[in-house]
Structures are given as C-alpha cells and as structure tokens.
Amino acid sequence: MTEPVSAFIPTIRGDALLTMVSGVHRLDLESPPHAPSLSLFCVPDPTEGNRANEARCDAAGNLWLGSMQNNIGEQGEDLPITRRSGGLFHIGPDAKVTRLASDIGIANTLLWSTEGDCVYTADTLESVIYRHTIGAKGLGERTVWAQAHERGHPDGSAMDSQGYVWNARWDGHCLIRFAPDGCVDTIIELPVSRPTSCVFGGHDLKTLYVTSAAGDQPLDGSVLYARVDVAGMPCHRFMG
Numbered sequence: 014m015t016e017p018v019s020a021f022i023p024t025i026r027g028d029a030l031l032t033m034v035s036g037v038h039r040l041d042l043e044s045p046p047h048a049p050s051l052s053l054f055c056v057p058d059p060t061e062g063n064r065a066n067e068a069r070c071d072a073a074g075n076l077w078l079g080s081m082q083n084n085i086g087e088q089g090e091d092l093p094i095t096r097r098s099g100g101l102f103h104i105g106p107d108a109k110v111t112r113l114a115s116d117i118g119i120a121n122t123l124l125w126s127t128e129g130d131c132v133y134t135a136d137t138l139e140s141v142i143y144r145h146t147i148g149a150k151g152l153g154e155r156t157v158w159a160q161a162h163e164r165g166h167p168d169g170s171a172m173d174s175q176g177y178v179w180n181a182r183w184d185g186h187c188l189i190r191f192a193p194d195g196c197v198d199t200i201i202e203l204p205v206s207r208p209t210s211c212v213f214g215g216h217d218l219k220t221l222y223v224t225s226a227a228g229d230q231p232l233d234g235s236v237l238y239a240r241v242d243v244a245g246m247p248c249h250r251f252m253g
Contacts, residue, residue, distance in 0.1 A: 014031075014033070014049065016033040016034045016035060017033065017034065017064070017085050017089075018031050018032065018033055019032045019033070019064065019065050019066050019067070019068065020032040020065065020067065020068035020069070020078075022068060022069075022070060022076060022250075022251050023250045023251070024039075024250055024251040024252075024253060025074070025250050025251065025252055025253075026253070027042065028040055028041055028042055029042060030054060030068075030076065030251055031051070032065035032066075032068045032078060033064070033065065034064040034065070034083060035053070035056070036053055036054070036055060036056035036057065036065075037053075037054045037055050037056075037057060037065070037068075037076070037078070037104065038051040038052060038053055038054055039051065039052045039053075039054050054108055054253075055104060055108040055110055056110075057078050057080065057100075057102040057104060057110045058078075058080040058099075058100055058102065060080070060098050060100075062082055062083055062098070063080045063081065063082055063083060063098055063099065063100075064080060064081065064082075064083040064085070065078055065079075065080050066079050066080060066081045066099070066119060066120050066121065067079040067120050067121050067122065067123055067169060068123070069123040069124075069248070070248070070249040070250065070251050070252075071125055071129070071132075071249065072125065072129060072249055073249075073252070074106065074249055074250060074251055074252025074253075075103055075104065075105055075106070075251075075252070076103075076104040076251050077101065077102070077103055077104070077113075077123050077132070078101070078102045078104060079099060079100070079101050079102075079117065079120020079121065079123065079134065080098075080099045080100050080101075080102070080117070080120060081094070081098070081099040081117065081118065081119045081120055082094050082095065082096055082097075082098050082099065094118065094119070094138070097116050097117060097118045097138065098116075099116075099117035099118060099119065099120045100112055100113075100114060100115050100116075100117060100120070101113040101114035101117060101120060101134065101152075103151075105253070106251070106252045106253030107253065108253070111151070113151050113152050114134075114145075114152060117136055118136050118137065118138025118139060119136060119137035119138050120134065120135075120136065121134070121135040121136070121137050121167060121168050121169055121170075122134055122135035122142060122167060122168070122169055122170040122178075122180065124170055124171070124172045124178060125172075126176075127176065129147065130146065130147055131144055131145060131146050131147055132144075132145050132147055132152070133145075133158060133170070133172075133178060135167035135168070135170070135180070136167075137166045137167055137168060137183060138166075139161075140161035140162075140166045140167065141157050141158075141159060141160060141161055141167070142157075142158050142159035142167050142170075142178070142180065142191070142195070143155050143156065143157060143158055144156050144157075144158035144195075157195075158191075158195040159178075159180075159191050159195040159196075160195070162182070162185075162189060162197065164182050164185040164186070164187050164189060164200060165182030165183050165184040165185020165186070165187065166182065166183045166184060166185070167180050167181075167182065167183070168180070168181040168182065168183045168207075168208065168209050168210060169181050169209055169210025169211065169224075170210070170211065171210075171211045171212050171213055171221070171245055171246070172245065172246045173213065173243045173244065173245050173246065174218075174243060174244045174245065174246060175193075175243055176193040177190050177191060177192055177193065177198060177243070178190070178191045179191075179201075179211050179221070181208035181209055181210050181211050181223065181224075182208060183207050183208070183209065183226075184206065184207055185208075186202065186203055186205065186206050186208075187200050187201055187202050187203050187208070188200070188201040188203065188208060188211060188223065189201075203223065203225075203237065204230070204231075204232045204237070205223075205225035205228070205230055205232050205233050205234075205235060205237065206225075206228045206229065206230045206233055207225055207226040207228050207233060208223050208224070208225045208226075209224045209225055209226050210223070210224050211223045211224070212245070212248065213241075213244065213245020213246070213247075214245075217244060218244040218245040218246075218247060219240060219241055219242070219243070219244050219245070220238055220239070220240055220241075221238065221239050221240075221241050221245070222236060222237070222238045223236070223237040223238070223239075224236055225237070
C-alpha cells in the first residue's frame with residue numbers, strides 16, 4: 014500500500030473497505046498482494062492534512078469513521094498533532110456521508126449499546142470516553158462516560174456480552190475493562206507499551222486479540238491474543 018491503512022472492514026459483497034489518508038477504498042480480495050486492486054468508495058473527511066483513524070460498522074451495516082490530523086510522515090515517522098480537526102462520520106451502503114461531529118483531536122473507539130440508542134467514542138487527546146445518545150437526526154447529548162486514568166490514554170475498544178468495554182490504553186501497557194457505568198472493573202497488564210485496539214474472535218468469541226504500535230519494548234508492534242472467560246459482541250460487515 015502507498016498509504017497507511019487504519020481499518021480493514023469486510024463487506025457483504027466479499028471484498029473489503031480500507032480507510033486511508035485519501036479516503037475509503039474498496040479492496041478486491043482476489044487481487045494479488047503485490048498489486049492490490051483498489052477503487053475509491055468515498056472521501057468522508059476532505060479536510061486537508063487529515064486522515065481516517067477509527068472505523069467500525071454498526072448493527073445495520075453502516076460504517077462509522079473517525080478522523081484526525083495526519084500524524085504519520087511519508088517515511089513512517091511521527092508528526093506532531095497541532096489542531097483538533099478530526100470529525101465523526103456516518104457512511105451508508107450507497108456511499109452517502111453524513112458528518113456527525115467536529116473538533117475532535119484523535120477519534121478512537123466506536124461501540125454501540127445493545128439497544129442501539131447510544132454510541133461510545135473516545136478522544137485520545139482528551140483522555141476520556143464519551144457516551145452519545147442517538148436520535149432520528151443524528152447524535153444527541155454527549156456526556157463523559159469514563160474519566161481520564163493514570164494508565165495511559167484511550168485508544169480502540171471492544172465490548173463484551175455483559176456490556177463491559179475493553180479499552181486499549183496508549184502508553185499504558187494495559188487494557189482497562191470498564192463496567193457499564195464507566196467505572197474501572199479490571200486492569201489487564203500487557204507486554205506492549207502502546208496497545209492500539211482489541212477485538213473478540215474465535216468460534217465462541219472468547220479469544221481476545223490485541224494490536225499494538227511499534228515502540229521500544231521487544232513485543233511492541235505485535236498482535237497478541239488470549240482466551241478470556243466472557244464472550245465478546247460480534248463485529249458486523251459493511252452492507253454495501
């Protein structure tokens with residue numbers, strides 16, 4: 014790939030969506046790895062210097078995408094973040110884009126309540142996780158659901174079948190499992206310094222996979238997995 018990819022979203026058509034700096038692209042999974050076949054699907058955030066960061070599908074198969082100022086240089090080096098130019102977007106199967114929120118620092122975490130009446134999002138620069146109500150015309154009231162914590166900053170998350178949120182903590186060397194009321198339930202220590210997200214998989218959804226960013230620790234940049242006692246909520250394919 015000529016650009017960093019922040020998310021890989023399978024679709025019901027059998028291909029996948031890739032979120033990149035230039036937009037959301039379709040990837041033909043039958044194309045050769047050395048020459049991937051990409052076609053532009055949509056450009057959710059046209060803001061110069063921004064890129065996609067977080068992306069996930071809701072239960073109806075719509076894609077939600079959070080953006081941020083691009084912090085990755087052409088050689089993979091870190092670039093400073095100097096503005097809160099990110100947004101939150103809803104993308105339908107017809108590629109229609111609706112902006113839901115603006116002025117976000119680093120958009121992370123996209124999870125929905127079982128009833129589908131609220132969505133949980135994080136702003137890593139703010140170090141908090143928010144809860145938004147969802148109405149007929151978009152997002153409603155936003156409240157702080159989980160406060161800042163000394164163990165790093167909120168990155169990506171997964172939800173289990175009990176409604177608990179497992180949140181990867183950037184610079185925190187851990188996951189935090191938050192109870193449905195936003196209080197800390199458990200801290201899971203990890204052998205990586207910058208975990209970036211997690212997801213439940215396996216036939217019973219009791220295998221937890223954790224991604225991490227490159228760093229100074231021996232296992233930084235690895236994908237970790239562990240068996241856990243509680244099943245996760247399934248992920249959804251894009252309906253387009």
